[in-house]
Amino acid sequence: MQRRPTLADVAERAGVSRALVSIVMRDVAGASDQTRERVRRAADAIGYRPDPRARRLRQHRTRLIGLTFEAGQEFHADLVDGVYLAADTQGYDVVLSAVTPHRDEPRALRTLIDDRCEGLVAIGSRLPARELTELASRVPLVVLTRRVRGVDAVRSDDVAGAMAGMEHLVGLGHRRIVYLDGGRAPGAAERLRGYRKAAKSAQLPEMVCPGGLTEREGAAAAMAMLESRQLPEAVFAFNDRCALGVLDVFIRSGVPVPQQVSVMGFDDSPLAGLAHIQLTTVRQDSAGLASAAVERMVARMDGVVTGGSAVDIVRRPTLVVRGSTAASTR
Amino acid sequence: MQRRPTLADVAERAGVSRALVSIVMRDVAGASDQTRERVRRAADAIGYRPDPRARRLRQHRTRLIGLTFEAGQEFHADLVDGVYLAADTQGYDVVLSAVTPHRDEPRALRTLIDDRCEGLVAIGSRLPARELTELASRVPLVVLTRRVRGVDAVRSDDVAGAMAGMEHLVGLGHRRIVYLDGGRAPGAAERLRGYRKAAKSAQLPEMVCPGGLTEREGAAAAMAMLESRQLPEAVFAFNDRCALGVLDVFIRSGVPVPQQVSVMGFDDSPLAGLAHIQLTTVRQDSAGLASAAVERMVARMDGVVTGGSAVDIVRRPTLVVRGSTAASTR
DNA sequence: TTGTAAGCGTTATCAG
DNA sequence: CTGATAACGCTTACAA
Numbered sequence: 018m019q020r021r022p023t024l025a026d027v028a029e030r031a032g033v034s035r036a037l038v039s040i041v042m043r044d045v046a047g048a049s050d051q052t053r054e055r056v057r058r059a060a061d062a063i064g065y066r067p068d069p070r071a072r073r074l075r076q077h078r079t080r081l082i083g084l085t086f087e088a089g090q091e092f093h094a095d096l097v098d099g100v101y102l103a104a105d106t107q108g109y110d111v112v113l114s115a116v117t118p119h120r121d122e123p124r125a126l127r128t129l130i131d132d133r134c135e136g137l138v139a140i141g142s143r144l145p146a147r148e149l150t151e152l153a154s155r156v157p158l159v160v161l162t163r164r165v166r167g168v169d170a171v172r173s174d175d176v177a178g179a180m181a182g183m184e185h186l187v188g189l190g191h192r193r194i195v196y197l198d199g200g201r202a203p204g205a206a207e208r209l210r211g212y213r214k215a216a217k218s219a220q221l222p223e224m225v226c227p228g229g230l231t232e233r234e235g236a237a238a239a240m241a242m243l244e245s246r247q248l249p250e251a252v253f254a255f256n257d258r259c260a261l262g263v264l265d266v267f268i269r270s271g272v273p274v275p276q277q278v279s280v281m282g283f284d285d286s287p288l289a290g291l292a293h294i295q296l297t298t299v300r301q302d303s304a305g306l307a308s309a310a311v312e313r314m315v316a317r318m319d320g321v322v323t324g325g326s327a328v329d330i331v332r333r334p335t336l337v338v339r340g341s342t343a344a345s346t347r
Numbered sequence: 348m349q350r351r352p353t354l355a356d357v358a359e360r361a362g363v364s365r366a367l368v369s370i371v372m373r374d375v376a377g378a379s380d381q382t383r384e385r386v387r388r389a390a391d392a393i394g395y396r397p398d399p400r401a402r403r404l405r406q407h408r409t410r411l412i413g414l415t416f417e418a419g420q421e422f423h424a425d426l427v428d429g430v431y432l433a434a435d436t437q438g439y440d441v442v443l444s445a446v447t448p449h450r451d452e453p454r455a456l457r458t459l460i461d462d463r464c465e466g467l468v469a470i471g472s473r474l475p476a477r478e479l480t481e482l483a484s485r486v487p488l489v490v491l492t493r494r495v496r497g498v499d500a501v502r503s504d505d506v507a508g509a510m511a512g513m514e515h516l517v518g519l520g521h522r523r524i525v526y527l528d529g530g531r532a533p534g535a536a537e538r539l540r541g542y543r544k545a546a547k548s549a550q551l552p553e554m555v556c557p558g559g560l561t562e563r564e565g566a567a568a569a570m571a572m573l574e575s576r577q578l579p580e581a582v583f584a585f586n587d588r589c590a591l592g593v594l595d596v597f598i599r600s601g602v603p604v605p606q607q608v609s610v611m612g613f614d615d616s617p618l619a620g621l622a623h624i625q626l627t628t629v630r631q632d633s634a635g636l637a638s639a640a641v642e643r644m645v646a647r648m649d650g651v652v653t654g655g656s657a658v659d660i661v662r663r664p665t666l667v668v669r670g671s672t673a674a675s676t677r
Numbered sequence: 678t679t680g681t682a683a684g685c686g687t688t689a690t691c692a693g
Numbered sequence: 694c695t696g697a698t699a700a701c702g703c704t705t706a707c708a709a
Contacts, residue, residue: 070400071702089424098447113443117428236623364696401686
């Protein structure tokens with residue numbers, strides 16, 4: 018394996034100065050078309066690719082956005098895709114840093130800072146608000162899918178989303194609606210608030226159960242409902258994963274959905290739309306959230322935004338009605 | 348926001364040369380304990396963190412392993428975690444590059460090369476073998492979860508895994524076993540081979556259907572089976588996602604699993620083990636695969652391995668028996 | 678339009 | 694053990 022060609026190699030081959038090669042490679046003004054052509058040819062001939070490290074070392078700005086996410090989470094994956102896309106159109110590069118079982122969030126964030134990212138986007142951060150504000154004081158930070166006082170946040174309007182879901186269920190004639198809460202997960206407090214608000218305004222009893230995060234928890238909650246005296250008319254789960262657990266247990270137990278019980282989720286994960294599942298749910302606008310986060314980030318990094326003025330950007334989610342919910346037949 | 352402190356700042360504050368600071372920060376020999384202590388204090392005091400870009404620019408080696416993966420795939424996430432861990436213990440850093448709907452694999456790989464990664468690990472690459480061999484000729488490359496002639500590969504022994512699954516089913520007394528094939532997915536050809544081999548040696552009829560990749564395809568296949576004259580005794584799906592689709596359709600249609608039909612998957616995804624699912628499956632050793640890939644990568648990068656001698660490292664998967672399979676009662 | 682030279686923040690070499 | 698100096702690959706004044 019050979020040494021990789023450098024800018025100097027291109028310069029020599031093209032018979033020009035390194036400065037000119039630099040100008041040509043960056044597509045900026047300052048070189049004749051003829052020279053441009055010659056340099057390009059030389060670069061292609063030896064397979065030259067500029068070294069981004071050296072470039073960023075020299076320039077004052079790195080134009081790097083650090084992004085933390087949880088690998089394996091489908092919604093996070095959608096957001097990652099959106100951030101890549103939005104950053105690209107804004108002329109920024111993205112550095113990924115995954116949070117995994119063996120790599121906690123502080124570590125993921127630290128590596129991004131060490132890599133001289135100009136700003137950090139944290140998807141679904143689970144850090145205490147105190148640590149996030151401290152972090153935000155040191156580097157531009159945008160938190161995705163969670164609200165944190167004093168820190169730029171971009172998230173779905175979870176209150177409105179939960180209320181939309183409730184209005185759908187109420188409109189179908191349901192009154193005994195169980196909500197499976199998401200605990201300390203990002204957005205959980207807001208969705209619960211939306212449920213409560215809607216229940217109150219429709220004068221329904223509040224029926225909140227813990228454990229709305231995973232398939233397992235949803236399944237357990239459904240089991241518990243089966244053992245109780247009376248099934249609710251509808252179950253509204255904190256997320257789709259939980260709703261799928263509920264669905265599965267009901268169907269295995271011979272409880273027809275939606276004839277006897279309506280089930281609805283939140284997120285519109287890929288599974289929700291499958292032909293045999295048809296889960297009614299609330300869709301978050303991942304592309305919109307991602308681009309909003311990047312735009313805010315860029316504004317901060319470009320110095321448009323000065324200091325402590327944190328924003329809380331909220332995007333309205335949309336109700337997706339499918340087959341797992343229907344009018345009450347009881 | 349201030350300029351970040353540099354090594355020179357530390358040197359000045361500690362009253363020593365930059366070379367000494369470098370020595371201390373890298374924890375190498377060549378400085379007295381007293382100096383070490385003083386430098387450390389100065390560094391901490393001003394919050395100095397070395398710039399990895401400058402470091403890598405100067406050193407000949409970057410000690411960077413580039414890793415491509417598909418965001419949102421749970422099995423990929425497990426492998427990412429494993430690669431992070433293994434690389435860390437070997438003293439290498441990992442650069443992530445996700446393959447997403449808006450970012451294809453060639454692009455993901457290209458950015459890693461531009462970033463001067465010394466070697467590339469590609470999880471579940473879908474590139475044509477020709478392109479992979481070409482790539483491998485330019486940079487150390489290890490492909491995970493797929494076999495490619497002439498390229499270092501680390502994967503599960505899919506043939507053995509499928510055979511183990513079949514032996515389990517045959518041992519339960521099943522003879523009419525449908526296999527849902529994974530098409531061109533990594534490992535699909537091997538698993539099909541394993542099925543065929545086992546079917547042949549047990550003198551069973553070969554019953555192979557296409558469409559074993561997603562829940563949707565599994566569901567469709569199950570529908571088709573329900574419409575046919577006679578249900579098979581067991582269904583062996585290419586992966587868990589497909590098996591879950593099968594399971595779901597059967598249960599909704601009132602076909603008891605495993606009493607009437609046994610269902611088994613492949614991968615042992617997180618969903619498979621849920622209390623209400625209990626899918627019998629074949630587990631891939633993600634940690635073992637990841638560390639094997641990294642070890643091979645390091646051997647190549649450190650120059651222990653010279654050139655065209657590609658290896659095909661295979662790790663045995665393990666059968667995980669749960670409740671979705673049982674002896675034939677017919 | 679083109680070339681020269683300095684510098685980004687490190688590490689490596691080589692004297693002292 | 695310590696310090697000066699060059700070099701990594703690139704960009705950017707500034708001069709020609």
